[in-house]
Amino acid sequence: SSDITAALSHERALARLAALVEWSNDAIIGIDKDGNISSWNPAAERLFGYPEAEVVGHPYLLLVPPDERMILFDDLVRRARDDDYVGSLETRRRRQDGSVTEVEIKASLIRDESGEPAGVSVIMREIAERKAAEARLRELELRYRTFVEQxxxxxxxxxxxxxxxxxxxxxxxxxxxxxxxxxxxxxxxxxxxxxxxxxxxxxxxxxxxxxxxxxxxxxxxxxxxxxxxxxxxxxxxxxxxxxxxxxxxxxxxxxxxxxxxxxxxxxxxxxxxxxxxxxxxx
Structure with a gap:
């Protein structure tokens, strides 16, 4: 009876987690130990334009611009290996139409039953608008500072x-x-x-x-x-x-x-x- 109760509780927890992933406004992407995309939520589809069926099983490199490929799956694993979590990382990622957008990445290491790295769960949030606003603010600050100094x-x-x-x-x-x-x-x-x-x-x-x-x-x-x-x-x-x-x-x-x-x-x-x-x- 206690085993059944524990199993039901675990299933409910998984269901709640699945709902959170499904309805999240942030792109949540699973990457397996070979560097291939293993899961893809609706927000990821909205951000990148790829339907789930077209990306699952394909390399994570699909989303990485050629000049950004120093930050790859192995690098995420290395960053997360010590504490299972990567702090905010700002970089660029490529959409299906070839356009590139700026994103903030947070990644957690997924371990198997033996404790070995089995993949990475990545949360991405588009920050292009924020970056543009910050650039406008810097320009305004420069103009103000120049005005004040002169x-x-x-x-x-x-x-x-x-x-x-x-x-x-x-x-x-x-x-x-x-x-x-x-x-x-x-x-x-x-x-x-x-x-x-x-x-x-x-x-x-x-x-x-x-x-x-x-x-x-x-x-x-x-x-x-x-x-x-x-x-x-x-x-x-x-x-x-x-x-x-x-x-x-x-x-x-x-x-x-x-x-x-x-x-x-x-x-x-x-x-x-x-x-x-x-x-x-x-």
């Missing part, structure tokens, strides 16, 4: 805290070290560092504008002085937007700083010159 201002990202005096740094362009003489690590260590570097006479105005734009969601635009390590005062124009999450809560501020010291100096010279002319007229 623009005259400084980019920054601060975590939004609702407090103008506490601005944890997420990103700050390296050029800031040239502007003020302080290391980026000093901003990273102290979330109050930016506020402390503002001229004392400008802090209240900055804090007020920060609070107003946090509530209203309007773009943040402010001009104020920053104190360099060598004692210089640098006028900056600070323009930022508040980025919110799906729940509407502030996440971070993305902004640009522009050095307007020369502009402020020129404005002051023009003002002084006009004031001098007016005084002479009177």
């Amino acid at each position: 623009m005259p201002g400084i980019t920054y990202i601060n975590a939004a805290t609702g407090d103008a005096q506490v601005m944890p740094l997420v990103h700050l362009h390296q050029r800031m070290e040239e502007w003020l003489g302080y290391l980026i690590s000093e901003w990273e260590r102290d979330p109050r560092f930016s506020f402390q570097l503002m001229h004392p006479d400008d802090r209240e105005g900055v804090r007020k504008h920060h609070d107003e734009t946090t509530v209203s969601g309007a773009p943040y635009r402010a001009e104020y002085r920053m104190l360099a390590k060598d004692g210089r005062q640098i006028w900056v124009r600070d323009e930022a937007v508040l980025v919110r999450g799906d729940d509407g809560e502030p996440l971070y501020r993305l902004g640009f700083l522009f050095d307007i010291t020369d502009l402020k100096r020129a404005e002051a010279e023009v003002t002084d010159a006009l004031a001098g002319q007016l005084s002479r007229c009177w």
Whole structure:
């Protein structure tokens, strides 16, 4: 009775496993010890275009592009021999129509009753779309990095805290070290560092504008002085937007700083010159 129960339990387990293989969205392919395909699920047919009857019994090499044949059945066995499992392996495989697609492979070693390798079970997932998306992302990152490196201002990202005096740094362009003489690590260590570097006479105005734009969601635009390590005062124009999450809560501020010291100096010279002319007229 116990043997019958165990046999029935084993059959049910096999049936569940068969159903999982049948309905899996990933291609699941069995390869015997001679390197021939021994099993082929519907997802494999959808991925490669071969009906099961046309591939079972044929070499696994059928799916391997000529320039990828260094990664063959023997190599999968070698990789899996130590722990019966091969971690993710990204490579290319060939479809029935001759086209080649990029796939992620995970393989498990199948052993016979004596413990010797009897084959390999391979799970394949097409990653061509993911690879294309990653390539597009890299291109966008390169464009952004090029833009940031070449623009005259400084980019920054601060975590939004609702407090103008506490601005944890997420990103700050390296050029800031040239502007003020302080290391980026000093901003990273102290979330109050930016506020402390503002001229004392400008802090209240900055804090007020920060609070107003946090509530209203309007773009943040402010001009104020920053104190360099060598004692210089640098006028900056600070323009930022508040980025919110799906729940509407502030996440971070993305902004640009522009050095307007020369502009402020020129404005002051023009003002002084006009004031001098007016005084002479009177």
